[in-house]
Amino acid sequence: MSNAPSTHHRRVAWWTIRAAVLVVMLMLSRPTTVAAQTPTPPPGVSPTGSIGGLEAKFVDIKGVKTRYYEAGQGEPMVLVHGEGWSGHSSANTWSKNIPGLAKRFHVFAADKLASGMTGNPLNDKDFNIQGEVEHMYQFILAMKVGPVHLVGQSRGGGCVFFLAYLHPEIVKTLVIVDTGTAAPVVGTTNRQAVLTACPKEPDWAEWSCRLKQISFLPEIAFDDQFFQTGRYMASFPKSAETVAKRKAGAGEPLESQFNDWKKQVHARVEKEPILMMPILLYWGKDDPSAMLKNGLALLDVISVQNPNVRMIIANNSGHFHYREHPEEWNRNVINFIDYWEKQPKALPKKPSAAVEK
Amino acid sequence: MPFISPRVAMAGSSDRAARLLWSSVLLPMVVMLVLMAVPQRALAATGPNASIGGLTAKFVDVKGVKTRYYEAGQGVPMVLIHGGSTAGSSTANVWSRNIPGLAKRFHVFAVDRLGSGLTGNPLNDADYATPGQVEHIYQFIQTLKLGKIQLVGHSAGGAVAFYLAVHHPEIVTTLTIIGMGPENPPAADGPSRLDLSSCPDQNVYEGLKCRVEKLAWLKTTFDAEYWEADASMAMQPKSKEARAKVVALTNDAWRANMTAYRQKAWDLVRNDGVLKMPVMIYSGKQDVLDWGQADPTAMLRGELGLFDILGAKNPKVKMVIVNEAGHFPYREYPEEFNRDLLAFIDHFQSQAAPATKPLAKPAK
Numbered sequence: 136m137s138n139a140p141s142t143h144h145r146r147v148a149w150w151t152i153r154a155a156v157l158v159v160m161l162m163l164s165r166p167t168t169v170a171a172q173t174p175t176p177p178p179g180v181s182p183t184g185s186i187g188g189l190e191a192k193f194v195d196i197k198g199v200k201t202r203y204y205e206a207g208q209g210e211p212m213v214l215v216h217g218e219g220w221s222g223h224s225s226a227n228t229w230s231k232n233i234p235g236l237a238k239r240f241h242v243f244a245a246d247k248l249a250s251g252m253t254g255n256p257l258n259d260k261d262f263n264i265q266g267e268v269e270h271m272y273q274f275i276l277a278m279k280v281g282p283v284h285l286v287g288q289s290r291g292g293g294c295v296f297f298l299a300y301l302h303p304e305i306v307k308t309l310v311i312v313d314t315g316t317a318a319p320v321v322g323t324t325n326r327q328a329v330l331t332a333c334p335k336e337p338d339w340a341e342w343s344c345r346l347k348q349i350s351f352l353p354e355i356a357f358d359d360q361f362f363q364t365g366r367y368m369a370s371f372p373k374s375a376e377t378v379a380k381r382k383a384g385a386g387e388p389l390e391s392q393f394n395d396w397k398k399q400v401h402a403r404v405e406k407e408p409i410l411m412m413p414i415l416l417y418w419g420k421d422d423p424s425a426m427l428k429n430g431l432a433l434l435d436v437i438s439v440q441n442p443n444v445r446m447i448i449a450n451n452s453g454h455f456h457y458r459e460h461p462e463e464w465n466r467n468v469i470n471f472i473d474y475w476e477k478q479p480k481a482l483p484k485k486p487s488a489a490v491e492k
Numbered sequence: 493m494p495f496i497s498p499r500v501a502m503a504g505s506s507d508r509a510a511r512l513l514w515s516s517v518l519l520p521m522v523v524m525l526v527l528m529a530v531p532q533r534a535l536a537a538t539g540p541n542a543s544i545g546g547l548t549a550k551f552v553d554v555k556g557v558k559t560r561y562y563e564a565g566q567g568v569p570m571v572l573i574h575g576g577s578t579a580g581s582s583t584a585n586v587w588s589r590n591i592p593g594l595a596k597r598f599h600v601f602a603v604d605r606l607g608s609g610l611t612g613n614p615l616n617d618a619d620y621a622t623p624g625q626v627e628h629i630y631q632f633i634q635t636l637k638l639g640k641i642q643l644v645g646h647s648a649g650g651a652v653a654f655y656l657a658v659h660h661p662e663i664v665t666t667l668t669i670i671g672m673g674p675e676n677p678p679a680a681d682g683p684s685r686l687d688l689s690s691c692p693d694q695n696v697y698e699g700l701k702c703r704v705e706k707l708a709w710l711k712t713t714f715d716a717e718y719w720e721a722d723a724s725m726a727m728q729p730k731s732k733e734a735r736a737k738v739v740a741l742t743n744d745a746w747r748a749n750m751t752a753y754r755q756k757a758w759d760l761v762r763n764d765g766v767l768k769m770p771v772m773i774y775s776g777k778q779d780v781l782d783w784g785q786a787d788p789t790a791m792l793r794g795e796l797g798l799f800d801i802l803g804a805k806n807p808k809v810k811m812v813i814v815n816e817a818g819h820f821p822y823r824e825y826p827e828e829f830n831r832d833l834l835a836f837i838d839h840f841q842s843q844a845a846p847a848t849k850p851l852a853k854p855a856k
Contacts, residue, residue: 420803427796435789438777438815446813450803463839470835474828 174370179360184252184368186360187230191252196273202226202252203245203274207237210307210472211280214244215271216251217289217314220262220381222374223342223365225251228288230361231461239469240284245274247294249377252368262377262386264290264316264393268298275305284472288312289425289454300400300410308472309414311433313422313454318429319401319436320394325423339366349424351453405439413443413475417467419452419459443478445471542610542721545588549610554632560584560610561603561632565595568665569638572602573629574609575647575671578620579734581700583609585721586646589826597834598642603632605649607734609725620738621746623753626655633663642837644668647781647819651675658757658766666837667767670774671819672782672794674754685780685790695739697726709778709818758801765805770840772810773799774829776817808840 176182185191189204204226214232218224226244236242246253248270249262256266271294275283285306287295293316299306311317315324326349333344343362347353368374389396404410414437418430427448438444447467449456457464541549547562562584572590576582584602594600604611606619606628614624629652633641643664645653650673657664688694691702701719708714725731760766775782775795783790792813803809812832814821822829 420799431791434777434813434815438789442816444815446811448799448811448813450799450809451807462842466835466839470831474831 172372174367176367177363180364180367184225184227184364186227186364187233189230189233191226193252194274194277196270196277198257199248199270200252200254201245201270201274203243204229204233205241205243206233207240207242209240210284210476211278211282212236212240212242212284212286213271213275214242215285215287215291215294216244216247217287217291219247219250219267219290220377221250221338221342222252222369222371222377223339225365225368227251227361227364228455228458231458232465235461235465236469241280243274243278243280243283245271247271247291249373252371255373255377255380259380259385260387260389262381263390264293264297265389266386267294268301271295272298272302272305281305282307284308284310286310286312286468287314288457289314290316292425293317297400299412300404303409303412306412308475309410309412310417310468310471311414312417312457313419313425313430314433315425315429317397318425318433319397321426321428321432324426324429329423338369342369346455349422349454350459351419351421351451351456352459353453356453356455356458401436405436408440410437411441411443413471413478414441414445415468415471416444416446417464418446418448419454419456420448420450421452422454422456424454443475447471538717538721538724542583542585542725544585544717544721545591547588547591549584551610552632552635554628554635556615557606557612557628558610559603559606559612559628559632561601562587562591564591564600565597566599568598568642569640570594570598570600570642570644571629571633571638572600573643573645573649573652574602574605575645575649575673576608576700576704577648578605578607578625578738579726579731580608581697581704581722581726582647582649583722583725585609585718586820586823588718589823590830593827593830594833599638601632601636601638603629604725605629605652608731610728613730613734613737617737617741620734620741621753622651622655622750625652626659629653629656630660630663639663640665642666642668644670644833645673646670646822647673649673655753655757657769658760661766661769664769666770666772666840668772668774668833668836669798670822671776671779672798674757674798675794683785685783685785685787687780695735697723700726707780707819708824709776709816709820710824713818713820713823762801762804767802767806768808769806770808770810770836771802771806772812772833772836773802774812774821774832775814776819776821776824777813777815778817779819779821781819810836 183191184202189206191202191204194201194203214226214229216224216226216228225246229244233242233244248267249255256262261269282305285295285299292311292314295309296311296314296317299309329348330345333348334340339362342365346357350356416430416434418427420427430446434444434446449460452459538544539548541560543549547564549560549562551558551560553559572584572587574582574584574586584604587602591600591602606625607613614620618624619627640663643653643657643666645651647670650669650671653667654669654674657667686706688703688706691706692699694700694703701722705714773795775792777790779790782792782794784793795811799809799811814825817824
């Protein structure tokens with residue numbers, strides 16, 4: 136055939152074109168939106184971000200997929216973690232305490248709104264502590280366990296303080312651990328000073344450095360798996376979305392009005408018998424971030440109306456002393472709850488005032 | 493026995509005299525006899541040896557000094573040391589609400605300090621000073637062969653306990669100091685909220701009693717039974733003698749000796765870290781002794797300062813603050829204090845090795 140070479144060329148060309156079209160189609164069919172990607176956990180990291188021999192599960196809370204741990208039997212106890220608005224901060228912080236507490240309580244520890252592997256708020260206006268409080272409140276209601284023993288640390292201490300203020304009827308006892316969020320502002324803290332050595336990026340490196348810097352016994356408090364798991368949870372697309380939304384001003388105006396709101400709440404707590412459940416403030420003496428002076432100021436606020444307030448100050452203890460001394464921490468919390476469970480509801484509020492305030 | 497009306501029984505011309513005798517002498521006697529037969533709260537049921545709270549105090553000779561103490565329970569020995577100045581207004585009776593509960597877990601000893609309560613006065617004047625007090629407690633422990641003890645001290649008794657632990661750490665398993673015992677440098681600045689202006693002079697018992705009442709926060713901290721026993725001990729001739737002695741002995745040299753003794757103990761703690769046993773500092777938030785006059789609420793500077801010093805070299809220090817509680821939180825909330833004390837002791841008993849692995853930390 137005289138045109139055989141051109142047929143061959145045409146066939147090659149067609150196949151080339153088909154192959155090119157196929158490749159282009161394959162490329163176009165790959166998910167291009169960040170939200171559709173699910174990261175693969177590195178070896179040794181659980182796909183549900185679970186650590187400490189625990190296994191996290193998920194529940195829908197008013198449309199927000201919420202990750203949480205549940206363990207043990209007995210009276211319900213809810214643990215609320217600190218920091219927030221990031222994939223790396225999560226209920227994993229309670230991993231060293233949950234097993235011990237579960238011998239005595241029905242323990243719940245959930246990732247807050249937009250933290251850990253819990254989803255973002257459906258509404259941009261909920262990217263603030265009020266949103267976190269409402270989400271945690273709805274989580275408690277969804278568990279259908281009635282009033283709970285409520286425990287929170289750092290920003291989670293803020294969360295439980297405001298939750299108890301807004302919904303005291305579901306809080307049996309309240310334990311507040313090392314929080315600047317709930318406390319009156321008292322001068323400056325040493326936080327910035329201890330963080331100068333930390334890199335600003337990447338996120339997980341800044342975070343792991345920061346946690347170690349504000350600890351007293353960082354090697355005891357944290358291990359590599361803890362940080363790698365946090366890093367994994369922060370790599371989820373929804374975590375990047377959280378950061379982007381917050382940067383773009385989600386959560387306003389309540390977010391920037393927080394300090395004013397806190398002052399109003401403190402004023403009301405001092406004047407009216409609102410926060411009247413037994414309350415334990417539990418502070419690490421060596422915490423450079425939520426310093427003891429802030430805890431003592433918070434004690435002053437709560438103590439005006441509420442006689443059933445106690446404070447424990449632990450030595451050689453940093454921001455995460457419940458991880459540094461887990462058995463001692465558990466024992467102190469259990470002892471506090473055990474005592475107040477046996478007390479009659481009505482205790483004398485105050486003797487005839489000995490001093491003017 | 494049928495009651496015969498005196499009017500019926502004594503009829504006639506001597507009627508008025510008889511009625512006078514009855515109304516002014518016999519009737520009151522009858523009333524008194526009836527009242528004595530019926531137990532009354534107003535007549536407090538203080539036991540022998542100024543015992544209260546249903547407890548029974550007894551005596552032991554400690555190096556020639558007859559020493560009053562309470563003993564209850566079995567198990568690991570625990571020694572409770574009361575506060576106040578010598579023959580002031582505190583004795584082992586101050587622990588009356590705690591002893592029964594603690595005795596369920598410990599072999600409890602609450603002792604009257606040298607010269608206080610019904611314990612005899614020191615044989616030598618020099619022993620009126622704190623080192624003499626400390627030595628007396630140490631010898632009490634040796635005399636009764638208690639071995640290693642759980643040690644609890646309140647206020648000035650907290651100071652005694654502190655010094656005992658510093659100089660004899662081998663016999664102190666845990667140390668609990670209530671209401672800021674040893675004056676720690678620096679003590680809280682300026683005058684405290686303790687207002688003695690309405691109290692009689694501190695050189696008389698009524699003044700000391702008034703001071704103690706002002707240190708309590710709740711009205712129920714001390715009752716009639718407590719004060720009756722307290723007064724009976726404070727008004728003993730040997731107690732008045734002791735108070736007078738202390739006044740006579742306290743001069744500049746005396747004070748200088750005390751300062752040196754205190755300073756040496758603090759140096760041992762700060763520099764040599766001799767206090768290694770678990771320590772609990774227990775405070776009432778409304779303790780006027782640690783409440784600066786100018787402060788709206790008690791800042792507890794003294795107790796927090798104590799924590800700073802003890803905690804610098806000892807990881808096993810813990811502080812508890814109790815709201816609506818004054819200088820006697822253990823008496824105002826006895827069940828809670830007992831429970832807190834047990835939890836503190838139990839935790840550290842269960843620790844085979846130190847709970848913490850101190851790492852080199854950069855100086856703050």
